[in-house]
Amino acid sequence: MTTTTVSQAPLAKALAGRQRYIPAIGTLSLLIAMILVGSVRYEGFFSGQIILNLFIDNAFLLVVAVGMTFVILTGGIDLSVGAVVALSAMLCAWLVEKHGWPPLVVIPLVLLIGLLSGLGMGAIIHYFDIQPFIVTLAGMFLARGLCYTISLNSISISDPVFTDLAQMQIGLPGGLFVSSSAIFAVLIVAIAFVVLHYTRLGRNVYAVGGNKQSAMLMGLPVARTTMSVYAISGFCSAFGGVLFTLYMLSGYSLHAVGLELDAIAAVVIGGTLLTGGSGFVLGTVLGVLVLGVIQTIITFQGTLSSWWTRIVVGLLLLVFIALQRVIGARQR
Amino acid sequence: MITWTRHRLFWPVMLLVLLLLSNLFFTPDFFSIQMKQGHLYGSLIDILHFGAPLILVSLGMTLVIATGGIDLSVGAVVSISGALACWTISQQSDQGSLGVVVMAVALSLGVTALLGAWNGLLVAGAGIQPIIATLILMVAGRGVAQLITDGQIITVNSSPYKVIGGGYLATLPFSILLVAIVVAATALLTRRTALGLLLESVGGNAEASRLVGIRSRGLIAMTYIVAGLCAGVAGLMISSNVSSADGNNAGLWIELDAILAVVIGGTSLLGGRFSLTGTVIGALIIQTLSTTIYTIGVPPETTLVVKAIVVMIVCLAQSPSFRAKVFRRPGFAPPAARPGEPGPDAAPAGPADPTETKAEVPA
Amino acid sequence: MPQQQAILETRGIHKQFPGVNALTDVDFRLFPGEVHALMGENGAGKSTLIKVLTGVYQADAGTVLLGGTPVRFTGPLQAQQAGVSTVYQEVNLCPNLSVAENICIGREHRTAGLIRWGSDRQRARDLLERFQLDLDVTAPLGSCSLAVQQLVAIVRAVAVSTKVLILDEPTSSLDADEVEQLFGVIRQLRAEGVAILFVSHFIDQIYAVSDRVTVLRNGTLVCEEPIDRLPHLELVKRMIGKELEVLEQLGDAAPRRAGTADSTEAPVIAADQVGRRGSVAPFDLAIRRGEVVGLAGLLGSGRTEVARLLFGADRADAGRFTLSGKATTLRTPRAAIAGGIAFCSENRKTEGLIEDLTIRDNIILALQAARGWTRPLPARQREELVERYITALRISPPNPDMLVRNLSGGNQQRVLLARWLITQPRLLILDEPTRGIDIGAKAEIQRLVVSLSEEGMAVLFISAELEEVLRLSHRVAVLRDRKLVEERINDDDLTADAILRTIASGAHQ
Known part of the structure; x- marks a missing residue:
C-alpha cells in the first residue's frame, strides 16, 4: 500500500519523494544519448530540422499518445486508438471526397464522433465494471469494422482544404520549418499539460489512478473522471486521425494498424506507470521522440531494416517496465 | 429442459447451432459432406480446418486466463513459429526431407516454449501484471519474426511440411486431427492430473490457494509455456497451409480472437473455473461467423463489427454490476437520489462493500 | 453535558441485511466537544452504525439528526459537506499525490478554473501548523510514515468546518509515540468543540482519550456511559455480553478438561x-x-x-x-x-474456500496441493474420502458437485473443516x-x-x-x-x- 519508513535522512527523503521523476529523466538521457550517437555516426543527423521532423512525422502519434497518457494515468488502457485513427481518416476521406461535404463540417464531426465513442466506452467501463482492456478491444473491432464497411479500398483526398493544410509549412528562423500538424500536436500537448497539472479534472485523474477507492471516499467525481479520460482519448484519437489524414492524404481501413501499441509504448517509455497514478504528459512527448529517433537512426543506418524498430521498442518497454517494477517494489 | 438451460455450455452451444442452421437459408447444402478422391469435403470440414489454429491458440489462452492472467503475445509467437520453421527448411538443400521438417518443427516448438517461459518468468517470477508483461513480446515479437524472414515472405517447397496445415490423413484434413490430438492432450493434462483443479483454485482465489499450500508460481509459469506451445503449433499450421511465412501478417489479431473464444466459451476473464470444451465451441463460433459472413456475400471485413457486438454482449452478460443494474430486484434497489443532490459520482459505496451496488444510478 | 444539544443523534435506527439484524432500535448521541468511544465485538454493529451515520447505508427505520434536524445523507460526500467527516483505518488518501494535494483536492483554490498551487500549499501548511505538524507539503504522501498519513487524513477531514469527526480504528497500525501524537490532535480538536467518535479495540487507549463510551452488542445499544463511571472489567463484560453469573454457570456445567495432556512428550x-x-x-x-x-x-x-x-x-x-x-x-x-498443521481462517470466503469450485474440489484441495499436480488422488479414493467427510460432518446438501458459493455459512465451515481433516493434521x-x-x-x-x-x-x-x-x-x-x-x-x-x-x-x- 504505502511506505512504512518512519524516519529518513533528509536527503533520502527528498530522493524518495522524487522517485517519480526517475523514469522521465531516464528517457531524457536516453533521448540525448541517442541523438549524440546519431550525430557522431551519421553526417547530417544533427540538425534542427531533424528534430523538427520528429515532430512533423510523429504529430499524429504524439496526439494519440497524449490521450493515452490520460487513460493510463487512471490505470486504464485504450486499445481502440489505432482503429479510431483509421476510422477518422476514412470518414474524412469518404465524406469529403465521395459525398462532397465541406471539410469544415467534416472535421468537427469526426472529432465529435471520437469524443462520443470514448465517452461511451468510459461509461461502460465505469458503470458495468468491465475491464477497460476488453471494452476498448470491442471498440477497436467496431471502429476497424466500420472502416471496412465504408470502403475496402483506399480513398485518396484531393480537397484543397486538406491538401493546403498538409502542405503548409511554417517557416522558423534559420531556414527551418514545421508543418501545420506539428503545430497542432504541440498545441494539444500544451493544453493537456495545463489540464493535467492545473485543473481539478487533471488532479482527479492522478487521484483515481493513485487509489480509486480513496478517490471515491474523498468525494472526488470518479465516474466523471473515468468517462472523461476515455472521452479525451477518443477525441485525441480522432484528432490524431485528422492529422494522419493530412499526413497520408487518404483514408484506408488498414491505416494505423498497431498504432495503439506505439502509443502505449511511448507513454510507458515516457515514464508513466502502467498501473496508473504517476507520469507526465511531457514524458510522453519524450517517449514519442525516442520512438521517432529510433526510426530516424534506422533510416540513416540504411543497412538496418524497419523491423528493428519494433524489437528495440520492445526492449525499451522491457527496460522501463522493469524499472517501474523496481521503483514500485522499493516503495512498497 | 430447465437443467439444460442452466448448463454453462448451453448458450454457447445454442449460439453455434443457430449460426450453423442460419447458413441453410443461404446455402441449402451447407451440411452435406462429400467424399472426393478419398478426402472429405464440405462446409463443416472447412470450418474445422480453418478454425484449427484459432482453437489451438484459444486452448493455451484458456489455461492462462484460468489463472487470472492473459497472454497478448500469442499472435507474435504464431508468426515467429512459422517464420522460424520456414526459414530453417528454406536453408536446407533438400526441403522435402522428413528429417529437415522434423528438425524445423522441433526448433520452432522449442523456441515458442522458451518464449512462453519468458512470459511466465515475467508474470510469475517478477510479479508484473500479465497484460503488461506479455505486451513486451507482443510489440517485439513481430519484429523478431520479420528479422527471421528478413522482411520477406519465405516460401518453402516441402511436402512433409505441407502436411501439417494442408495435408490429409484418413480422409480428414491433418490439421483437424492435430487439433483433436492437442485438445485431447490438454484435456488429459488438466483433468487427468490435478493441474486443472489447482489452476482453477489459483485463479479463483489466490490468497486462499496460498494458504492451502499451492505453489502457484510454477503452475502459472507453466500455463504461459503451454500457451506459447499452442501458439507455436498454430503458427506451423498457418504457415504450412500456405507453404510460406509472413512475419508481418501471420496470426495478426489472433490473440484477440482467442480471448474472445475463451470468453464466449464461458471462462471468466477474472480467472477461476475454465472449460476447454467451451473454448473449442467459442473458437468454432468465431470461425462459423467468418464462414457465414463470407458465404452470404457480405464483405468479410464486416465480421469485425459483429465480433465487437458479440464481445460486448458476452461481457455485459458476465458483468455482475450490469446484471445488478439492469435486472435489479426491486427489494434491493437503493433509494433514488433526491432532486438537487449531486449525481452518481458523488455517492460512492463504502470500501468494505463490493456487493453493494454503487450508490445511485440515474433512473 | 446531557443538558446540551447533541450534535449528532440517531433515534430508533433499524438496519437489516438479508438474514441479519445489523442494528436494532439504536439511540445514539454524540455531543460537541467530547471524545466518544464506540465499542463492540465483531458483528456488534459498529461499522454499520458508522455507515448509517455517514450515509453509506440508509437506515431501514429511524432518523439521524444533525444539530437537532433530521438529515438523510446519500453518501460520505454529503455527510462531509454537512460537517460529518470520517477517517478510516486504512488511510483513504492517494499516496501518489503530495501532502498538500491530499489535503486540498476537491476544494482547490482556483482562478479561472486553474488551480493556484501556491495558495493551496500555504493553506495546507497553515492547517498542519495548527496541529504542530511540520511536514514538507510537496512530498508525495506515500513517502510519509503511516502515522503521518493518518494525521494528514484527519487534517483533510477537519479542513472544512467539521462538526463531527469519526475515527474508525485510526490507531491499529501505529506505535506508542505515534498514538500519543494522534491523541494530541484529538484533544486539540475536542478543545475546539469538535465532536469525535472514536472506534478502537485498545482498551487503554479508550480510557486515555475518551469522555464517554457507547457499547453495542449484536446490533443493540447496551449502554452509554461516562468513561469514568465504567470500570475496565464492566466495559469488557458489556461488550462480551453474557452476564458474569450466566457465564460462570456455563463454565461449571461444562466438564473441566484440564490436565489430560501428557507433558512428557x-x-x-x-x-x-x-x-x-x-x-x-x-x-x-x-x-x-x-x-x-x-x-x-x-x-x-x-x-x-x-x-x-x-x-x-x-x-x-x-x-x-x-x-x-x-x-x-x-x-x-x-x-x-x-x-x-492446518488452519481454518476466520475469513472463510476470502482466505478459505474457493467459492467457484465444488464441494468435492474444495475438500480435496489441501491434500491435493500437498501431493502436487502430477499425482492426482485416485478417483476412487477421492470419492470415498469426499463421501465419508460429507457424511461425517453432515454437509448439506450432500452433493459433492454443488458449488460452495451456494452453501450456507455453517456448511461452508464444515467443508473447510473437511478439507483440513482429510490431511490428518x-x-x-x-x-x-x-x-x-x-x-x-x-x-x-x-x-x-x-x-x-x-x-x-x-x-x-x-x-x-x-x-x-x-x-x-x-x-x-x-x-x-x-x-x-x-x-x-x-x-x-x-x-x-x-x-x-x-x-x-x-x-x-
Missing part, C-alpha cells in the same frame, strides 16, 4: 518468543497432543495474528518454532502444512470456526473439536465467545493489545471472571 508445536513487528509481540506457546488450547481476547487483540504466525501465513520476524521436538522455520503455509488451528453459523452447527463443531482432541489431535481454538473457549479448552491463553498476557490451565480456579479481568486490565501481578 514433546509438544506438537512450540513457539519460543515468536513475534512479528506491528502484528503481535513475541510470545511463548506450546500445544501438545490431544490438547485444546483456547485463545481468548477481544477483537483486534492479536488472536488471528498468533494463528497466522503459527501457520506461516505471515512470516515471524523473531523467535523459533519447534515441531514435535524438531526446530523449524515456518516460512510458508506449505512448510506448515508439511509439518502437519497433528495441529488444527480454528479461527472463529463458529462465527456466523447457526446454533445447531455450532454445537456440532464444538463436539467435533472435543472428539478430535480425544483422538489425539492438538487444537488451537480461537473464539470471541469465552463460554466456548472455557468449555472446550484444556488451557487458555489470553491476548490483550497484541500481547499474550497470560496462559492458564483450565481448572476450577479459572473463571470467566478471571479471564475478563485479564482482558480488561492485563495479567495478574
